[in-house]
Amino acid sequence: MSNQSIPSTESLTVEFKSDRKRYPDNELIEALIGLANTEGGELWLGVEDNGTPTGLHEAHQNLLGLPGLVAARTSPSLAISVTQHETGGVSVARIQVPKSRSEVATTSGMYLRRRLKQDGTPENIPMLPHERSSRASHFGLADTSAQPVAGTTLADFDPLERERLRQTIRQYGGDRVLLELDDEALDGALGFTTRTDTGERVPTLTGLLVIGREEALRERVPTHELAFQVLARENVAFNEFRRFPLLKALEWLETNFRPHNPENEVQIGLFRVPVPKVDMGAFREAVANALVHRDYHRLGAVHVRMDDSGLTVSNPGGLVEGVTLQNLLTTEPRPRNPLLADAMKRIGIVERSGRGVDKIYRGMLRFGRPEPDYSRTDHSSVILQLATVAADEVFLKLVVEQENQQNGISLPIDTLIVLA
CATH class of the missing domain: 3.30.565.60 (Heat Shock Protein 90)
Structure with missing residues (x-):
């Protein structure tokens, strides 16, 4: 048991949890998952929201089994470290959570992340499917720009943008080998298209962003602006x-x-x-x-x-x-x-x-x-x-x-x- 100063306030990477009424295990797991899926950080068990230490419940005086409990109830298993500290005459626990490269869920399939509310205090919220994809891109685990765009066809490519593409290559000294290719070969060389399971060529996000029609971008890639x-x-x-x-x-x-x-x-x-x-x-x-x-x-x-x-x-x-x-x-x-x-x-x-x-x-x-x-x-x-x-x-x-x-x-x- 050691002495460690408690952070002054909660933040995106710091969470306080009161343990006077024994904080439930399932809620503790969810709080730890939220930290792991955001920036990592630390959860102080036995500390009130205002930063006042009030101590651990008698059932949590020995936390040697907590890492095993967390690993068993998360997927993939989340590895944490736990240390107990004496402060203000009471014992509190500091649970350190690493930032996870892959999304972590409860074994029941719940994905969570943290965010800051308008008043600056943190909260746990569900992690939506598009946020999971965004997180994978952040870690370099997936390339969104190489994926096909749902509902698009080759007709969503603009012939005028194809010509602008060739002019741009000439103007800015791009790869002149590209100028020798026909449209289909050029699409393949730059990754503008990919093939479906049936062999059909369809636009990728890269293709639509570079040579797509404006109306297709407006409808199919609403985040582009x-x-x-x-x-x-x-x-x-x-x-x-x-x-x-x-x-x-x-x-x-x-x-x-x-x-x-x-x-x-x-x-x-x-x-x-x-x-x-x-x-x-x-x-x-x-x-x-x-x-x-x-x-x-x-x-x-x-x-x-x-x-x-x-x-x-x-x-x-x-x-x-x-x-x-x-x-x-x-x-x-x-x-x-x-x-x-x-x-x-x-x-x-x-x-x-x-x-x-x-x-x-x-x-x-x-x-x-x-x-x-x-x-x-x-x-x-x-x-x-x-x-x-x-x-x-x-x-x-x-x-x-x-x-x-x-x-x-x-x-x-x-x-x-x-x-x-």
């Missing part, structure tokens, strides 16, 4: 929502963004270097990343907003498992939608190496501006903020001179960070 807003002080200069297929959506967005992205020029030696309010390479990569890596199980638009403080790009679905704010620049690429990400790379829309975050960082640091800010990102959404402060012309001159000495090769991100 893009919003662009421009706010100047308290005035709304632009505020529109679209459900275009991805290539058309990116083209529409860039067309409407450019008038709000003024560009100056700086004389460096014999050359005049353009200095945009927002680097267009960083802008394209940020928006494409949001559309490609969003969680298509969750309702909510990808939002692109320009205001007085800068550009904000947000998308539903937090960072995937293994990617954190601390390792964004160093971890290996882990797309939430691998097939869609691969298709967009081959088309030429996103960075072929999968290091699109590097491009966003370079687009900021090269001009002596602050690093991209992902600090508002949480488990439910990724939020990127790019400050639109004035460029540091002295720093830009240093960078351009260094690049000229290397025959125009861009400086590595690490070098830019050091110089900054």
Whole structure:
């Protein structure tokens, strides 16, 4: 038995349970499952909701058998650890729950997860089928973008979007081998179709998102939406929502963004270097990343907003498992939608190496501006903020001179960070 301070309040990862009337075993199992299916955490048994320790019921003074009970009543078996602690003159139990890679259920088939209510307190709620699919994508256990879209046929592909696809490959230097393929072969190469048990070709989510008709997307993929807003002080200069297929959506967005992205020029030696309010390479990569890596199980638009403080790009679905704010620049690429990400790379829309975050960082640091800010990102959404402060012309001159000495090769991100 040891001393351990009890957290001050409940949270997504902390749960208090009173044990004065002996907390029921089945409710304890459900509470532990909710933690495992969310972010993991700890349950303090013998603690009131307000954080006051009132002690364990006499039936729970010895909890050596609790891990076995939990393992026996969960599927797959959930492994927990239990320690007892003395605090305030009473004994309480700290039950630590790991975050589970696969969904955990009670042996009766109940799936649960945790969420925060509007007042900030946590609660356990049922985990719905689409949430289970979303969770599998988060862990890289399933690729939603490779699945067929129920109720769709090849007629839901738009011939105009097929032509836009080929033009985009030429414009952005995509995989030119794709241009030699006929439509059926191109669909197969990019994963736009899959075959049913009867051998029929049907659209995948990737196919519908890239070359689908707008009405098919609106009806069959209601989670797909893009919003662009421009706010100047308290005035709304632009505020529109679209459900275009991805290539058309990116083209529409860039067309409407450019008038709000003024560009100056700086004389460096014999050359005049353009200095945009927002680097267009960083802008394209940020928006494409949001559309490609969003969680298509969750309702909510990808939002692109320009205001007085800068550009904000947000998308539903937090960072995937293994990617954190601390390792964004160093971890290996882990797309939430691998097939869609691969298709967009081959088309030429996103960075072929999968290091699109590097491009966003370079687009900021090269001009002596602050690093991209992902600090508002949480488990439910990724939020990127790019400050639109004035460029540091002295720093830009240093960078351009260094690049000229290397025959125009861009400086590595690490070098830019050091110089900054």
